[in-house]
Amino acid sequence: MILEAILLILEVFIFPGFLFLLLMSFFIEWYKRKLFARMQNRVGPKYIGYKGLLQPIADFFKLLSKEVIELERADNHIIDLSLLVASSIFIYVCFFLPFAGKPLISFEGDLIAVLLLTSAASFMLFAIGWSMPSPYGMIGGMRLLAQVIGFEIPYFMLALVPAYMTRSLSIFEIGRRIWPSLASNPAYLIPWSISVLLFLITTQVELEEAPFHIPDAEQELVAGYFTELSGRRLALLDLAKDTQLLFCATFMASIFFGAGSPFCQSPLLCFITTIIESLAIVFFVVAIKASAARLAISNVLDIMWKYLAPSSALVLAISLLLGGV
Amino acid sequence: MLKLFGEIIGNLRRKPVTIDVPFEKVEVEELYRGLEFLDLDKCIGCGACALDCPAAAIEMVEFKEVNRKLPVFIIGRCVFCAQCEDTCPYDAIKMTKEVPRPFFPFEEERMRIEPKELRPLEKRPQPKPLPPPPPAKR
Amino acid sequence: MSTFTMLLPFGPQHPMLHEPAHFKFEVDGETVVNVTPYLNYVHRGIEKLLENRTYVQGLYVAARVCGICNPSHTNAFVAAIEEAMGIEPPPRAKYLRVVTQEIHRIQSHLILLAVAAEEMGFNSLFMLIWRDRERILRLIEGITGGRVMQSYDRIGGVYRDINDVLAERVIKELSEMRERIIQYRKVFSEDPIVRRRTVDIGVLRTAEMVRLGGVGPFARASAVDYDVRRDHKSIHVAYDEVPFNVITRDECDVWARLIARVDEVLECINMIEYALKHMPSGPIRYRAPRAAPKGAEGIGRVEAPRGELIHHTISDGQRPYRHRIRTPSFANVFPAAKAHIGYSIADIPMIYVSWDPCFSCLARVTIVDVKSGTAKIVSGDELRKEARRRWEK
Numbered sequence: 067m068i069l070e071a072i073l074l075i076l077e078v079f080i081f082p083g084f085l086f087l088l089l090m091s092f093f094i095e096w097y098k099r100k101l102f103a104r105m106q107n108r109v110g111p112k113y114i115g116y117k118g119l120l121q122p123i124a125d126f127f128k129l130l131s132k133e134v135i136e137l138e139r140a141d142n143h144i145i146d147l148s149l150l151v152a153s154s155i156f157i158y159v160c161f162f163l164p165f166a167g168k169p170l171i172s173f174e175g176d177l178i179a180v181l182l183l184t185s186a187a188s189f190m191l192f193a194i195g196w197s198m199p200s201p202y203g204m205i206g207g208m209r210l211l212a213q214v215i216g217f218e219i220p221y222f223m224l225a226l227v228p229a230y231m232t233r234s235l236s237i238f239e240i241g242r243r244i245w246p247s248l249a250s251n252p253a254y255l256i257p258w259s260i261s262v263l264l265f266l267i268t269t270q271v272e273l274e275e276a277p278f279h280i281p282d283a284e285q286e287l288v289a290g291y292f293t294e295l296s297g298r299r300l301a302l303l304d305l306a307k308d309t310q311l312l313f314c315a316t317f318m319a320s321i322f323f324g325a326g327s328p329f330c331q332s333p334l335l336c337f338i339t340t341i342i343e344s345l346a347i348v349f350f351v352v353a354i355k356a357s358a359a360r361l362a363i364s365n366v367l368d369i370m371w372k373y374l375a376p377s378s379a380l381v382l383a384i385s386l387l388l389g390g391v
Numbered sequence: 392m393l394k395l396f397g398e399i400i401g402n403l404r405r406k407p408v409t410i411d412v413p414f415e416k417v418e419v420e421e422l423y424r425g426l427e428f429l430d431l432d433k434c435i436g437c438g439a440c441a442l443d444c445p446a447a448a449i450e451m452v453e454f455k456e457v458n459r460k461l462p463v464f465i466i467g468r469c470v471f472c473a474q475c476e477d478t479c480p481y482d483a484i485k486m487t488k489e490v491p492r493p494f495f496p497f498e499e500e501r502m503r504i505e506p507k508e509l510r511p512l513e514k515r516p517q518p519k520p521l522p523p524p525p526p527a528k529r
Numbered sequence: 530m531s532t533f534t535m536l537l538p539f540g541p542q543h544p545m546l547h548e549p550a551h552f553k554f555e556v557d558g559e560t561v562v563n564v565t566p567y568l569n570y571v572h573r574g575i576e577k578l579l580e581n582r583t584y585v586q587g588l589y590v591a592a593r594v595c596g597i598c599n600p601s602h603t604n605a606f607v608a609a610i611e612e613a614m615g616i617e618p619p620p621r622a623k624y625l626r627v628v629t630q631e632i633h634r635i636q637s638h639l640i641l642l643a644v645a646a647e648e649m650g651f652n653s654l655f656m657l658i659w660r661d662r663e664r665i666l667r668l669i670e671g672i673t674g675g676r677v678m679q680s681y682d683r684i685g686g687v688y689r690d691i692n693d694v695l696a697e698r699v700i701k702e703l704s705e706m707r708e709r710i711i712q713y714r715k716v717f718s719e720d721p722i723v724r725r726r727t728v729d730i731g732v733l734r735t736a737e738m739v740r741l742g743g744v745g746p747f748a749r750a751s752a753v754d755y756d757v758r759r760d761h762k763s764i765h766v767a768y769d770e771v772p773f774n775v776i777t778r779d780e781c782d783v784w785a786r787l788i789a790r791v792d793e794v795l796e797c798i799n800m801i802e803y804a805l806k807h808m809p810s811g812p813i814r815y816r817a818p819r820a821a822p823k824g825a826e827g828i829g830r831v832e833a834p835r836g837e838l839i840h841h842t843i844s845d846g847q848r849p850y851r852h853r854i855r856t857p858s859f860a861n862v863f864p865a866a867k868a869h870i871g872y873s874i875a876d877i878p879m880i881y882v883s884w885d886p887c888f889s890c891l892a893r894v895t896i897v898d899v900k901s902g903t904a905k906i907v908s909g910d911e912l913r914k915e916a917r918r919r920w921e922k
Contacts, residue, residue: 105399106656109407201537205874276650277722357395359722360650362875395653395716408660420667422689424674445586472589472680473688486674522686522814525616 082165087157091308095122097345098352105356126301134297141197149299152190153306156313159183163316164238164325166337172238177229180237181222188214195291206291209280209363216370217271220378224268227261227385228321241320242327257385262322264378269314270354271370277358278366319343424471425489427464429506433483433516436460440475440484449475457511466491467499482519534562541570545878548888559873564866571889579852584610584684584820587849592680594854595890597640600633600679601833605840607682608765608829613821613844620809622686623767627804629673629681631797636665637834638790641885645787648878649726654716661709668699686814696805703798714791727784731868731880734781741864744857745836747884750789751781757832773800783883820847833857835885856890
């Protein structure tokens with residue numbers, strides 16, 4: 067009993083809990099920056115730590131130590147609260163992901179819960195922009211809201227495709243059963259492959275990476291909704307963004323690719339497979355980011371509502387038909 | 392749709408083009424205008440270089456032990472335009488390939504190139520050939 | 530009836546601007562209805578500095594008007610002085626001046642293309658063009674001795690010669706560069722995202738452009754067929770002997786302005802090759818007097834990468850009595866402010882970057898009012914007569 071409690075505490079705080087998630091987010095940020103730089107013939111982080119591995123940690127602590135410049139007319143309580151809630155939500159939803167075998171929390175229906183929580187977190191980011199008195203913040207926040215509303219629907223529908231294929235609404239179960247269900251019903255490969263591609267694009271929209279990096283439209287709006295953040299607020303925002311990337315990559319890896327499920331006899335192999343799959347997904351995210359210019363908000367809305375939403379509905383319909391509903 | 396995709400992925404194979412400056416040395420071209428070099432056997436101390444310097448970066452300093460006036464280059468003010476090299480009638484100043492080291496603003500006046508190994512001028516040097524006069528028109 | 534408009538300031542510090550300037554955009558929703566530029570943040574008093582320096586010293590001060598287009602300023606200064614002194618450089622020097630003018634035009638246009646890519650959010654293209662620009666800077670360093678500040682033209686000729694080895698190397702590197710530029714042209718003209726951000730944005734029709742007085746590739750992309758290199762006969766550079774095409778385009782939008790610059794880069798490469806292959810031999814400098822005689826006046830007109838650049842000088846025997854510089858970016862502010870109107874906020878950076886502002890060049894006078902652009906058209910001779918009259922008073 068005591069042993070179980072101690073084990074639970076260790077799991078929550080160290081692995082696969084807080085410490086692991088923090089370190090993993092920093093690692094993903096290093097990986098993203100290094101890859102992006104190498105794709106452009108640059109070097110990337112180099113000096114802090116071996117090959118720059120400790121650079122994101124150094125950035126985080128440096129930002130924590132800087133002064134927070136608070137605007138008088140801004141809604142400072144909302145800003146601080148939203149940042150805290152957003153970063154906590156992103157860390158919390160990573161508890162549902164199967165990093166090494168069974169995740170910390172798992173119940174039937176946690177797919178829906180996770181998706182709702184990430185929507186709430188994206189809405190928190192909008193709330194930051196809305197509380198800024200400057201035009202940059204407000205316009206950036208409104209653009210983010212338009213983008214968030216647009217990607218939610220395709221995201222949900224595409225996440226339901228593997229859920230339907232495996233007849234389950236729990237992330238862990240979907241991961242465990244995706245390969246067997248694909249093997250048993252090969253016709254599923256068609257909607258599966260299309261939804262992988264569409265899900266990658268929708269993830270790109272959610273992460274606000276190129277070509278959809280509109281709220282971060284540096285050249286027009288300085289930095290959109292996070293223009294006036296400084297010091298520990300910016301540190302929290304960076305952490306939220308990195309954890310969002312970690313979550314999205316591992317989420318996609320677990321529901322579409324099983325996240326190590328074929329090999330889960332040994333937890334170590336399972337863990338390594340999950341990490342490799344997530345890093346591969348981040349590779350594609352960064353590759354698209356490095357080779358695309360920015361779309362205007364009208365183009366993004368076009369793409370989301372005219373192409374992504376109908377095609378994800380179509381894919382879901384195809385998978386329902388193939389499964390015999 | 393993504394035109395640069397092939398190039399981007401190909402870049403992963405190549406070495407980065409960044410030159411890591413404090414640790415690697417930058418290679419400059421042959422005729423780079425770097426720090427000035429004064430040829431002591433050719434300078435007669437006329438002061439033409441100091442008059443023509445656009446940045447007032449040359450001071451004519453009297454060296455009593457060898458009874459000569461020689462230019463001292465204040466690198467903090469120099470813009471490396473090579474006008475002194477052009478103006479000197481005896482070809483005594485040359486721009487070398489040495490890249491000046493970075494310095495702080497408070498060091499500006501202290502960054503100087505003083506002539507070393509002072510010796511008196513033995514014989515009068517040859518003036519350098521002037522460019523040809525323009526052809527007479529009309 | 531008043532509509533509610535919001536003032537969006539693009540202040541002196543802004544990631545979009547590379548040099549400090551202040552633009553107040555009045556925005557109705559997402560559409561720009563009015564633009565007010567506030568300039569003059571980088572006024573350094575160069576014209577006054579030139580009044581206190583001899584011509585030999587002033588050459589380098591005039592070069593530092595602008596970091597990117599400094600050979601144009603040097604060339605215009607030297608052209609003005611040589612006209613005042615009444616001398617002409619040797620033929621080899623004229624060709625060498627063409628070589629350095631064109632090679633700096635390449636690097637200036639590459640800066641603009643990279644910056645345009647970055648304003649679109651296309652970070653990778655920016656980095657890649659910058660990498661190729663580095664090779665051009667190395668060539669410039671090999672020819673002239675300095676990467677950014679060339680200081681190559683001197684009164685009466687040029688600074689130093691190009692030997693055959695260097696000429697071969699320049700031709701070889703430029704032909705490799707030509708491949709890369711053609712690649713970039715494909716990206717700019719065919720990438721659908723780039724096209725969506727630039728086609729039909731910031732349109733200024735030919736009549737409007739002529740009325741507001743645009744110059745350079747900005748105007749040539751609106752089918753204004755004027756290029757100082759071809760249309761002004763100058764005895765100080767050899768443009769009349771080197772064949773080239775003047776690039777004009779008909780679609781008067783941001784896309785045309787960028788593509789016009791890419792095509793100009795390709796033309797520059799051709800011109801440099803021709804000039805290096807057909808260079809006459811001879812001296813590179815003629816002996817020049819140290820100053821122009823008292824009262825002598827000269828005008829130097831040069832096609833800088835951004836447009837037409839004019840230096841006008843009157844001498845008082847040893848120094849310029851007055852030296853006036855009219856930069857192309859100054860002429861382009863008026864049409865550029867007009868080009869923003871009617872387009873959305875998201876297009877502001879693209880339109881802004883398409884007129885290639887160079888505020889170091891620009892801050893020479895105080896602008897009081899944008900909308901009343903001077904509409905009086907005075908011929909060149911009349912201006913000189915007016916300047917003479919004021920000098921003799």
